[in-house]
Structures are given as C-alpha cells and as structure tokens.
Amino acid sequence: MQSKNRILLSHGSGGKLSHELIQNLFVKYFNNDYLDAQTDSSLIKTTGGEISFTTDSYVVDPIFFQGGNIGKLAVCGTVNDLAVSGAIPKYLSCAFIIEEGFEIEQLEIIVKSMAGEARNAGVKIITGDTKVVNRGKCDKVFINTAGIGELPSLHRHFGFGNTIKPGDKIIVNGNIGDHGIAILAAREALSFKSDIASDCAPLNDLISKIVGNPASIRFMRDATRGGLATVLCELAESKNLGIEIQEDKIPVNEIVAGACEIFGFDPLYLANEGKIVLIVDGNDASNILETMKKHPLGKQSSIIGTIVETNPKKVLLETSVGGRRILDMLAGEMLPRIC
Amino acid sequence: MQSKNRILLSHGSGGKLSHELIQNLFVKYFNNDYLDAQTDSSLIKTTGGEISFTTDSYVVDPIFFQGGNIGKLAVCGTVNDLAVSGAIPKYLSCAFIIEEGFEIEQLEIIVKSMAGEARNAGVKIITGDTKVVNRGKCDKVFINTAGIGELPSLHRHFGFGNTIKPGDKIIVNGNIGDHGIAILAAREALSFKSDIASDCAPLNDLISKIVGNPASIRFMRDATRGGLATVLCELAESKNLGIEIQEDKIPVNEIVAGACEIFGFDPLYLANEGKIVLIVDGNDASNILETMKKHPLGKQSSIIGTIVETNPKKVLLETSVGGRRILDMLAGEMLPRIC
Numbered sequence: 094m095q096s097k098n099r100i101l102l103s104h105g106s107g108g109k110l111s112h113e114l115i116q117n118l119f120v121k122y123f124n125n126d127y128l129d130a131q132t133d134s135s136l137i138k139t140t141g142g143e144i145s146f147t148t149d150s151y152v153v154d155p156i157f158f159q160g161g162n163i164g165k166l167a168v169c170g171t172v173n174d175l176a177v178s179g180a181i182p183k184y185l186s187c188a189f190i191i192e193e194g195f196e197i198e199q200l201e202i203i204v205k206s207m208a209g210e211a212r213n214a215g216v217k218i219i220t221g222d223t224k225v226v227n228r229g230k231c232d233k234v235f236i237n238t239a240g241i242g243e244l245p246s247l248h249r250h251f252g253f254g255n256t257i258k259p260g261d262k263i264i265v266n267g268n269i270g271d272h273g274i275a276i277l278a279a280r281e282a283l284s285f286k287s288d289i290a291s292d293c294a295p296l297n298d299l300i301s302k303i304v305g306n307p308a309s310i311r312f313m314r315d316a317t318r319g320g321l322a323t324v325l326c327e328l329a330e331s332k333n334l335g336i337e338i339q340e341d342k343i344p345v346n347e348i349v350a351g352a353c354e355i356f357g358f359d360p361l362y363l364a365n366e367g368k369i370v371l372i373v374d375g376n377d378a379s380n381i382l383e384t385m386k387k388h389p390l391g392k393q394s395s396i397i398g399t400i401v402e403t404n405p406k407k408v409l410l411e412t413s414v415g416g417r418r419i420l421d422m423l424a425g426e427m428l429p430r431i432c
Numbered sequence: 433m434q435s436k437n438r439i440l441l442s443h444g445s446g447g448k449l450s451h452e453l454i455q456n457l458f459v460k461y462f463n464n465d466y467l468d469a470q471t472d473s474s475l476i477k478t479t480g481g482e483i484s485f486t487t488d489s490y491v492v493d494p495i496f497f498q499g500g501n502i503g504k505l506a507v508c509g510t511v512n513d514l515a516v517s518g519a520i521p522k523y524l525s526c527a528f529i530i531e532e533g534f535e536i537e538q539l540e541i542i543v544k545s546m547a548g549e550a551r552n553a554g555v556k557i558i559t560g561d562t563k564v565v566n567r568g569k570c571d572k573v574f575i576n577t578a579g580i581g582e583l584p585s586l587h588r589h590f591g592f593g594n595t596i597k598p599g600d601k602i603i604v605n606g607n608i609g610d611h612g613i614a615i616l617a618a619r620e621a622l623s624f625k626s627d628i629a630s631d632c633a634p635l636n637d638l639i640s641k642i643v644g645n646p647a648s649i650r651f652m653r654d655a656t657r658g659g660l661a662t663v664l665c666e667l668a669e670s671k672n673l674g675i676e677i678q679e680d681k682i683p684v685n686e687i688v689a690g691a692c693e694i695f696g697f698d699p700l701y702l703a704n705e706g707k708i709v710l711i712v713d714g715n716d717a718s719n720i721l722e723t724m725k726k727h728p729l730g731k732q733s734s735i736i737g738t739i740v741e742t743n744p745k746k747v748l749l750e751t752s753v754g755g756r757r758i759l760d761m762l763a764g765e766m767l768p769r770i771c
Contacts, residue, residue: 105765137746142477
C-alpha cells in the first residue's frame with residue numbers, strides 16, 4: 094500500500110493535505126469561478142422570486158454499480174428533487190465523509206463522474222466539505238449534496254399536489270425497479286449482473302419539456318426509496334383520494350421482473366433513480382405522454398392509472414390476471430443502502 | 433435492548449418507519465411551515481440580490497461533550513460559515529446518517545438541541561434527509577447541514593479579503609482552543625474534564641453588531657479545523673502579505689494552556705467553534721474591539737496583530753519571551769474528528 098495514494102486522516106484536518114485534495118481533485122474537476130474563490134461559502138446572484146432548497150445524503154453500497162456510482166447518484170438525486178418541485182436546478186453543495194485508507198484513485202473516478210453529471214444536468218457544484226474518519230468508522234465514502242433551484246414565476250411547487258382531483262391520470266416515464274436490481278446485482282454477483290443498469294439520470298431536461306403548461310401538471314415526485322408504490326400511498330393518504338393503477342400498464346424490464354420473482358421482491362417497491370411519477374389533468378394526459386415519449390429518458394412512458402373518488406387514502410392495483418389488491422406503504426426494508 | 437427505542441434500518445427505508453421518525457422527531461422539534469409541507473424540497477422567497485450557500489458534515493467524536501453535542505455543532509458551524517461571509521443566516525438543511533441500533537433517545541437530545549440552537553441563531557431548518565446504515569458502517573451519527581443566508585446589498589463577501597492592506601489589524605473574539613480541549617477531555621476522561629467547555633456558539637449576532645461599516649471590515653473567517661494559525665497562514669499565502677501576531681495578546685484559557693503543555697498541543701492550531709478572526713482597518717480597530725467586548729460572545733476580544741509588508745506569505749509569532757517563530761499551516765492532524 095502506498096499511503097500517498099490513499100486518504101489519510103490529515104486530508105480532513107483543514108490543513109495542508111486538505112488544501113491539496115481540494116485543489117487537485119475538487120477544484121480541478123468541478124472547475125468553476127465559485128469554487129476558485131475558495132471561501133467557506135459561495136455567493137449566488139438571485140433574481141428575486143422563489144428558490145427551491147433540498148438535501149440528500151448518499152450511502153449506497155456498493156459505491157460502484159452498473160449504470161453509475163455514488164457520485165453520479167449524489168448529483169442526479171438532488172437535481173431530481175429540485176426538478177420535481179418545478180424548479181430549474183442551478184447549484185449544488187457537495188460534502189464527503191471518507192474512510193481513512195480509501196483509494197484516492199477511486200475518489201477521483203467518483204469526483205470526475207459527479208463533474209460530468211453536473212455538466213450534463215446544467216448545475217454547478219459551488220461549495221463543499223471533506224471529512225475523514227478513522228478506518229472502520231464509515232464505509233468507504235458517503236456523499237451529501239444539497240441543491241438550490243430557481244422556480245420560474247409561472248411554476249407552482251409541484252410537490253404539494255394540492256390541485257389533484259378525481260379523473261387525473263398517473264404517468265411514469267419508464268421501467269421501474271432498475272436501480273434496485275442493479276444494486277442487488279452488484280452486491281450479490283448474480284448471473285444477470287451485466288444485463289441491468291441503474292436508471293440513475295438527471296430528469297430536469299425531460300421535466301422542462303412538460304412543465305410549459307403548469308395547469309395540467311398537478312404533482313411530480315421522483316420514485317426513489319420505497320419505489321412507485323410508496324409515492325402513490327403517501328399521495329393517497331395525504332390528499333384523501335383514491336388511486337387505481339393497472340399492473341399491465343406499469344413498465345417493468347423482463348430481467349427485473351424475473352429477478353423480483355427469484356428474490357421475492359415487488360418491483361413496485363424497488364428504488365428508482367431516474368423515474369418520475371406525474372399526476373396530470375386527465376384531458377391532457379395523452380398529449381403529455383406523447384411529449385415524454387419523444388425524450389430519451391421518457392421513451393417507455395406510460396399512463397398507469399387514475400385518481401378516483403372511491404376508496405379514499407387507498408391505492409388499488411388491478412393485477413394482470415384481473416384481481417385487485419391494496420398497496421400499502423413499504424413497511425420494512427427490502428434493500429438497505431440503496432441510495 | 434428494546435428495539436423500538438433504537439434506530440432500525442427501516443427508519444431509513446423511505447417507508448412507514450421513516451415517516452414516523454420524520455413526524456415524531458424532526459417535524460416536531462424543527463417545527464415550521466416549510467417542513468410541514470413534507471415535500472422533498474422547500475420553497476424560499478428571495479428578495480433578489482445575493483445569497484450565500486455553504487455546507488459542512490459533522491463527524492465529531494464523541495457526539496456529546498462539555499458545552500455541546502454534534503447537533504449544536506452542526507447548526508452553529510454552518511450558521512458561522514454564512515455569517516463570516518457577511519450574510520444573514522436564514523435557512524438550513526439537515527441530513528442524518530445514523531448507525532443501526534443508535535438510541536432514539538440520544539437522537540432526540542441531538543434534534544432538540546439543534547432546534548434550540550436554530551431558534552437561538554434565528555435560522556429555520558426547512559429540509560432534510562435520513563439514512564440508516566448497518567451497525568458498524570458508521571459511528572453513531574453523522575450530520576450534514578447546508579445553509580443559505582441573505583447578503584445585504586451593502587455587505588461585501590467578507591470571505592474574499594481582497595481589500596486587506598498593510599496596517600490592518602487582526603482581532604479574535606476571545607479564548608482560542610476551548611473546543612479542541614473540550615473534545616480531548618470528553619475522549620480521554622481527563623481530570624480537567626468539567627472545567628473546560630467547547631466555545632460552540634452561533635456568531636451571527638456578534639457579527640451583526642460590527643458589519644455596519646463594511647469598509648472597515650476587510651475579512652472574516654471562523655477559526656475551526658486547523659485553528660487560528662491555519663486561517664492566518666492561508667490568508668498570508670493567498671494575499672501575498674505578511675502577518676505579525678503577538679503571543680501575549682492571544683487570549684488562551686489557563687486550563688487550555690496547561691492541557692496543551694501536557695499533551696504537546698499548540699493552542700494556535702486547536703479547533704474553535706465560536707471564534708472569528710477579523711481583519712479590520714487599523715484606524716477603526718479599537719472602536720470595533722470596544723463594540724465586540726460589549727457582546728456576550730466577544731468579552732475577551734483582543735487585537736492580536738497586524739498585516740505587514742515585510743515577509744510576504746509568512747505569519748510571524750512574536751513569543752512572550754521576545755523570540756520570533758514562523759507559523760506554518762497545520763501539516764498533520766492533531767485531533768481527528770474534532771468537528
């Protein structure tokens with residue numbers, strides 16, 4: 094082991110090695126005027142109006158998986174939380190907690206990937222922090238990103254869902270459960286390992302195509318931990334409305350469906366990192382669907398169900414074989430450390 | 433062990449237990465309209481102009497110590513990073529990474545303390561995240577806070593220090609090294625345990641008293657990891673100026689000085705969590721000092737040195753016995769996980 098290629102406690106001391114790490118890694122790759130100033134906080138010019146503010150910590154295990162890594166996830170996840178609120182994601186903070194002994198080369202791959210994904214999503218990583226903990230006191234690396242987005246004055250906060258009403262349609266932008274199964278595969282070295290990639294992607298560009306007529310969009314949420322079912326259960330509960338979805342309209346990759354059968358998982362509860370659930374005006378649903386299908390991240394979009402007056406607070410799944418079952422919020426934990 | 437009194441992996445699943453935890457702990461104590469909305473991001477109305485954005489993760493070990501705990505630190509630290517930029521701290525995010533099995537009662541003490549400190553500092557905790565990792569994969573609890581502050585139009589970003597010039601004076605607002613020694617004491621169960629408390633405090637109120645005349649204030653920075661010496665070394669280096677400080681003007685508690693002698697630490701490099709270093713116009717230094725001394729967090733304020741033309745990029749310490757030594761940036765790590 095060459096210690097100079099590994100993270101030392103001193104990299105988190107705030108002293109010389111911290112400065113080297115910031116300069117040679119973070120400033121190099123994240124590369125923007127805000128970071129160059131190297132102050133503890135960054136200045137942002139606002140134009141007035143509303144901004145959206147969010148945070149998430151990422152502790153995914155393993156840190157590298159088919160379709161992404163913890164860094165890509167940390168950028169996309171926070172970008173998506175901003176985008177589903179109706180905001181245009183603009184700025185991210187980025188804070189690392191790193192285990193002593195972690196290979197700097199691996200950190201570099203993660204940081205590079207974050208920089209690329211930030212460019213891809215049109216956001217700037219403008220402030221950060223690095224802490225190092227003794228070996229065995231964390232698991233390789235944890236990343237927190239907080240994000241700021243600008244809310245155009247014509248947009249509402251789409252996360253509230255206060256205008257949802259019976260007759261509204263539910264849309265998802267493609268196959269569900271890919272992220273969950275990709276992580277499972279990376280953990281277990283399963284035979285389907287190379288066949289399924291995480292859907293981890295920034296959704297702000299797709300979302301920007303459909304928020305032009307905000308009156309049609311009642312609600313947006315990315316279906317991450319807890320999956321599609323949990324988003325819908327939360328919504329039915331909080332809005333005192335019924336939700337009916339049809340199993341055969343819900344897009345699921347065959348490999349994911351197969352893996353779920355083998356391992357006893359339900360794709361409805363598997364985590365996604367590139368899927369939004371939309372509630373839209375029933376009259377505009379097919380137009381919105383068409384627009385989404387034209388986007389690379391929306392090709393498999395599907396109208397999966399309807400908001401109803403009957404059975405308030407309940408989510409009913411009409412199964413492919415014609416049965417009905419009530420979906421509940423995720424009660425336990427299917428796959429810990431999925432994001 | 434009653435498992436219901438401990439954090440389970442399911443508390444981080446995004447499902448039922450996550451919701452209970454959010455409702456019974458975070459929403460209860462942080463208690464504001466923003467959180468009540470329970471969306472993944474929160475909306476902030478801005479008045480235009482500039483905002484300051486910062487982040488820090490807190491991994492202090494132990495999580496409870498004389499004068500504070502990891503939660504109090506997470507609020508004060510980020511409030512201070514905003515305040516030294518010249519901003520008025522307004523909003524915090526708060527993300528927990530918790531070890532499976534952590535006592536919920538301890539978490540409640542931390543959350544309560546964060547809520548109290550946020551009230552004390554006049555900031556609102558408006559968005560958050562909770563992740564749970566398997567036992568042994570983190571150390572009890574890590575907290576990230578990101579913060580947003582509003583920069584009044586007459587303030588500059590005091591973190592840049594672009595107007596510093598020879599003749600300017602250096603002020604600190606009191607005893608240095610208290611936080612470092614409080615952590616050491618909590619770790620080692622030393623005899624001075626009960627005598628020294630961390631200086632952990634939000635400095636925004638003190639700072640608000642002295643930024644009325646921004647032309648006089650050239651630079652502000654809180655002296656955390658790396659201590660007073662590292663802040664000054666960074667400044668001398670980046671501004672290509674010399675700094676001279678006098679040992680007998682630097683306020684150090686006797687107990688801290690004694691502990692440093694025993695353990696071979698230098699108080700100049702010990703972490704603080706309630707100390708600012710100010711560079712001010714030499715002509716206004718005594719006025720600013722008087723104002724600071726009237727504030728509870730500035731009673732021991734002292735002018736400790738001067739910006740000079742000689743010895744650019746160097747920090748010279750004039751010792752109490754009349755010698756001179758050059759201070760360097762912290763090279764190794766005296767006390768890991770100090771914040």
